[in-house]
Amino acid sequence: MEIKLNFAVLKNLTELPAISGRETAIRSYLKEILSSYADSVRTDVMGNLVVFKKGTSDKNLLFCAHMDEVGLMIHYIDERGFLRFVTVGGIDPRTLLAQRVRVQTKSGALLGVIGTKPAHITTEADRTKALGVKELFIDIGFGAEEAKKRVAVGDFAVLDRPYAEFGNGLICAKALDNRAGVFVLAELVRALKNPFYSVYAVFTVQEEVGLRGAITASFGIEADLALCLDTTGAADIPGCAPQDSICSLGKGVGITALDARTITHPVLFELLKQVCDDNQILRQIRIAPRGGNDAGAVHLSKTGIPTCGLSIPTRNIHSNVEVVSMDDIKNTFHLAYLVAQNGLKDDIQEEAYEPNV
Numbered sequence: 001m002e003i004k005l006n007f008a009v010l011k012n013l014t015e016l017p018a019i020s021g022r023e024t025a026i027r028s029y030l031k032e033i034l035s036s037y038a039d040s041v042r043t044d045v046m047g048n049l050v051v052f053k054k055g056t057s058d059k060n061l062l063f064c065a066h067m068d069e070v071g072l073m074i075h076y077i078d079e080r081g082f083l084r085f086v087t088v089g090g091i092d093p094r095t096l097l098a099q100r101v102r103v104q105t106k107s108g109a110l111l112g113v114i115g116t117k118p119a120h121i122t123t124e125a126d127r128t129k130a131l132g133v134k135e136l137f138i139d140i141g142f143g144a145e146e147a148k149k150r151v152a153v154g155d156f157a158v159l160d161r162p163y164a165e166f167g168n169g170l171i172c173a174k175a176l177d178n179r180a181g182v183f184v185l186a187e188l189v190r191a192l193k194n195p196f197y198s199v200y201a202v203f204t205v206q207e208e209v210g211l212r213g214a215i216t217a218s219f220g221i222e223a224d225l226a227l228c229l230d231t232t233g234a235a236d237i238p239g240c241a242p243q244d245s246i247c248s249l250g251k252g253v254g255i256t257a258l259d260a261r262t263i264t265h266p267v268l269f270e271l272l273k274q275v276c277d278d279n280q281i282l283r284q285i286r287i288a289p290r291g292g293n294d295a296g297a298v299h300l301s302k303t304g305i306p307t308c309g310l311s312i313p314t315r316n317i318h319s320n321v322e323v324v325s326m327d328d329i330k331n332t333f334h335l336a337y338l339v340a341q342n343g344l345k346d347d348i349q350e351e352a353y354e355p356n357v
């Protein structure tokens with residue numbers, strides 16, 4: 001396919017701070033870069049950004065990509081100025097130790113480092129115990145008085161790690177979950193010209209804490225079908241058996257058959273595979289019994305919407321060294337683009353469940 005993706009946009013997206021419920025930075029950036037390509041742009045009560053592009057048919061295609069990332073919220077500033085925090089979204093505390101964070105305050109971002117009791121003074125019992133967030137603290141380099149002036153309880157912090165391309169076409173950054181999906185959707189908005197479907201490109205909020213934005217966003221849209229663009233864990237790594245990998249880097253767009261929240265509509269599932277096979281788009285089937293994404297909320301909206309999660313495989317998901325493949329992103333874009341631009345060959349209707357006689 002000829003359309004070239006502008007990966008500088010993905011770099012910008014990963015470096016912006018936006019935990020669940022605090023997505024303003026991403027929303028503003030998307031509005032700025034997408035408004036001139038859209039027929040309308042609005043923000044709903046929850047904070048979802050709804051970008052609309054009119055199509056040539058009377059059918060509507062809903063795309064979702066969540067803007068939020070997992071992160072930290074400050075809930076206590078102690079007597080020596082150290083910040084204590086809770087996690088927002090699923091984070092393994094083992095991945096937080098010795099990391100840098102950016103604490104987002106009303107007067108700007110502050111650098112912080114996450115520490116714990118050093119090995120020199122821990123006991124054998126300390127070292128064998130699983131590390132929890134209660135054992136961790138953020139040091140912003142100020143004593144209590146100054147820390148309390150600069151930071152407010154309720155401020156949030158994000159992991160701090162610059163975007164980098166490395167190895168054989170891979171990207172490492174924080175928040176690739178789900179800036180990679182947001183990037184694909186933003187590039188779609190820019191690339192589609194007179195698409196078959198009228199496209200609602202919805203950049204959702206609060207996915208990481210329970211698909212909350214997608215619930216209200218999909219309720220407000222009359223969609224004939226929906227595609228949710230998100231990352232998914234790739235356990236194609238040491239210690240994991242091949243049959244447990246969920247998805248693998250470099251093997252193409254992950255077309256969801258089943259996850260913890262959805263079983264993809266069988267007709268839509270077949271049609272999407274067919275588009276890939278007719279257009280040399282590398283694909284893999286995603287089966288993730290313990291994962292979920294916005295599709296879980298969207299497919300149950302109103303009387304039901306045929307929905308599929310299109311997933312970008314991601315190693316070290318929910319850490320500040322998430323890793324994705326540029327080729328997987330391109331394959332995901334290519335599939336989503338062809339569906340929106342050309343339409344699917346068949347209608348996805350109730351009768352589609354009946355066998356041909």
Ligand SMILES: [Zn+2]
Pocket residue numbers: 066177178207230231293
């Ligand atoms: Zn995600």
